[in-house]
Amino acid sequence: xxxxxxxxxxxxxxxxxxxxxxxxxxxxxxxxxxxxxxxxxxxxxxxxxxxxxxxxxxxxxxxxxxxxxxxxxxxxxxxxxxxxxxxxxxxxxxxxxxxxxxxxxxxxxxxxxxxxxxxxxxxxxxxxxxxxxxxxxxxxxxxxxxxxxxxxxxxxxxxxxxxxxxxxxxxxxxxxxxxxxxxxxxxxxxxxxxxxxxxxxxxxxxxxxxxxxxxxxxxxxxxxxxxxxxxxxxxxxxxxxxxx
Amino acid sequence: xxxxxxxxxxxxxxxxxxxxxxxxxxxxxxxxxxxxxxxxxxxxxxxxxxxxxxxxxxxxxxxxxxxxxxxxxxxxxxxxxxxxxxxxxxxxxxxxxxxxxxxxxxxxxxxxxxxxxxxxxxxxxxxxxxxxxxxxxxxxxxxxxxxxxxxxxxxxxxxxxxxxxxxxxxxxxxxxxxxxxxxxxxxxxxxxxxxxxxxxxxxxxxxxxxxxxxxxxxxxx
Numbered sequence: 001x002x003x004x005x006x007x008x009x010x011x012x013x014x015x016x017x018x019x020x021x022x023x024x025x026x027x028x029x030x031x032x033x034x035x036x037x038x039x040x041x042x043x044x045x046x047x048x049x050x051x052x053x054x055x056x057x058x059x060x061x062x063x064x065x066x067x068x069x070x071x072x073x074x075x076x077x078x079x080x081x082x083x084x085x086x087x088x089x090x091x092x093x094x095x096x097x098x099x100x101x102x103x104x105x106x107x108x109x110x111x112x113x114x115x116x117x118x119x120x121x122x123x124x125x126x127x128x129x130x131x132x133x134x135x136x137x138x139x140x141x142x143x144x145x146x147x148x149x150x151x152x153x154x155x156x157x158x159x160x161x162x163x164x165x166x167x168x169x170x171x172x173x174x175x176x177x178x179x180x181x182x183x184x185x186x187x188x189x190x191x192x193x194x195x196x197x198x199x200x201x202x203x204x205x206x207x208x209x210x211x212x213x214x215x216x217x218x219x220x221x222x223x224x225x226x227x228x229x230x231x232x233x234x235x236x237x238x239x240x241x242x243x244x
Numbered sequence: 245x246x247x248x249x250x251x252x253x254x255x256x257x258x259x260x261x262x263x264x265x266x267x268x269x270x271x272x273x274x275x276x277x278x279x280x281x282x283x284x285x286x287x288x289x290x291x292x293x294x295x296x297x298x299x300x301x302x303x304x305x306x307x308x309x310x311x312x313x314x315x316x317x318x319x320x321x322x323x324x325x326x327x328x329x330x331x332x333x334x335x336x337x338x339x340x341x342x343x344x345x346x347x348x349x350x351x352x353x354x355x356x357x358x359x360x361x362x363x364x365x366x367x368x369x370x371x372x373x374x375x376x377x378x379x380x381x382x383x384x385x386x387x388x389x390x391x392x393x394x395x396x397x398x399x400x401x402x403x404x405x406x407x408x409x410x411x412x413x414x415x416x417x418x419x420x421x422x423x424x425x426x427x428x429x430x431x432x433x434x435x436x437x438x439x440x441x442x443x444x445x446x447x448x449x450x451x452x453x454x455x456x457x458x459x460x461x462x463x464x465x
Contacts, residue, residue, distance in 0.1 A: 134412050134415060137408070137411070137412040138412050140408055141405075141408040141409045141412060144405050144408045144409075145396060145397070145400070145405055145408075145409055148397070148400040148401050148405045149400050149401075150401070153465075154462055154463070154465055157462040157465075158396045158459060158462050158463070161392070161396060161455055161458050161459050161462065162392075162396055162409060164455070165392055165413065165451070165455050166412075166413070168447075168451060169412075169413050169416070172416045172444070172447075173412070173415055173416055176415065176416035176419040176420060176440075177415070177419065179419070179423075179440075180419040180423060
């Protein structure tokens with residue numbers, strides 16, 4: 001008996017699979033968030049330098065990681081859709097974009113909230129902050145281009161080219177911003193935290209990272225189901241769903 | 245093949261030359277945007293001298309973006325672009341000729357005008373050649389990167405999308421271009437920035453024709 005690796009590459013077979021998987025990731029994300037926030041707020045000790053305001057890292061750091069990671073995954077799906085001409089890959093890329101943009105926005109927003117008590121300012125033109133802001137622009141560009149083309153397949157391909165160009169550009173942008181920042185020797189504040197971190201802090205952060213992973217997967221699966229229904233609404237199997 | 249590339253190049257230059265208003269718009273847009281800043285910031289020469297490299301470069305970015313629809317739009321509308329995709333020559337090279345023609349008429353005027361506007365801002369004489377070279381290396385990058393966005397937005401609803409796509413990708417050019425000029429201002433050598441700008445130009449020369457051609461093909465499907 002051979003296993004067909006491409007069984008779930010068609011929207012028709014993936015739709016029920018996503019429906020079965022999504023609840024697990026939703027439950028996992030809620031459970032891990034509750035556990036992670038409990039550790040973060042009640043178990044982890046107060047930082048001797050930053051006080052309690054450091055606790056925002058339990059949301060900030062996972063969001064920042066996910067924001068960068070999701071862009072690469074999204075571009076990977078988009079490239080796959082462009083190369084193999086698989087509809088589902090492009091739909092996955094499309095389903096990931098809003099979550100990635102949300103993570104970027106959360107990372108920027110929580111960063112500002114953390115910067116105010118710690119640095120005394122909402123925003124500094126630091127290399128990391130600036131490149132995170134540019135990442136948000138890249139997400140917005142991807143979604144705007146997709147939304148402005150009526151034909152979904154054409155929109156998929158155009159957005160895929162943009163995502164690939166974006167991935168090539170991300171390291172260039174990152175290093176240019178970094179060098180730009182050192183040239184200007186702008187902020188005197190340093191983002192590098194104390195070298196040693198209490199193990200409960202690290203544990204809380206890791207749990208939150210997994211919570212954000214689960215949340216991102218859950219939203220992507222739920223959203224891709226919506227996209228599949230919308231795009232395949234003329235297919236016979238979708239019509240059957242309504243009668244069941 | 246060189247014949248085909250040359251004829252595409254000459255045809256685009258000739259067409260653009262006959263519709264002078266198009267590229268003169270870009271040119272004057274550049275001058276107007278630059279002139280708006282002293283009116284907004286105030287006429288204090290010491291402030292203007294500091295912010296001049298950034299203003300000139302941001303204005304160059306905006307002007308180059310404004311000109312982008314002209315790379316492909318009219319050829320897309322009258323079917324010429326479709327004929328080009330059927331040509332035996334690689335589409336990416338034909339697209340490269342179009343981009344070069346586009347740069348000649350929209351980018352080169354900015355390179356020439358940049359140092360003149362720099363004088364208006366009281367730039368010291370040793371800054372002006374660096375500004376010239378940074379624009380000479382940087383504006384082709386803008387045309388090349390912008391052509392990808394122009395290809396992707398062919399025939400889409402709303403004209404503002406191209407700005408969202410292209411401006412974030414322009415950021416490295418802005419940083420290295422303005423950085424080279426500012427380096428002179430703070431008394432360091434601008435060579436590093438100019439070299440990086442040259443590196444960006446080399447990368448875009450390789451990547452952009454391929455990506456733009458792919459974008460054009462998607463648009464023509």
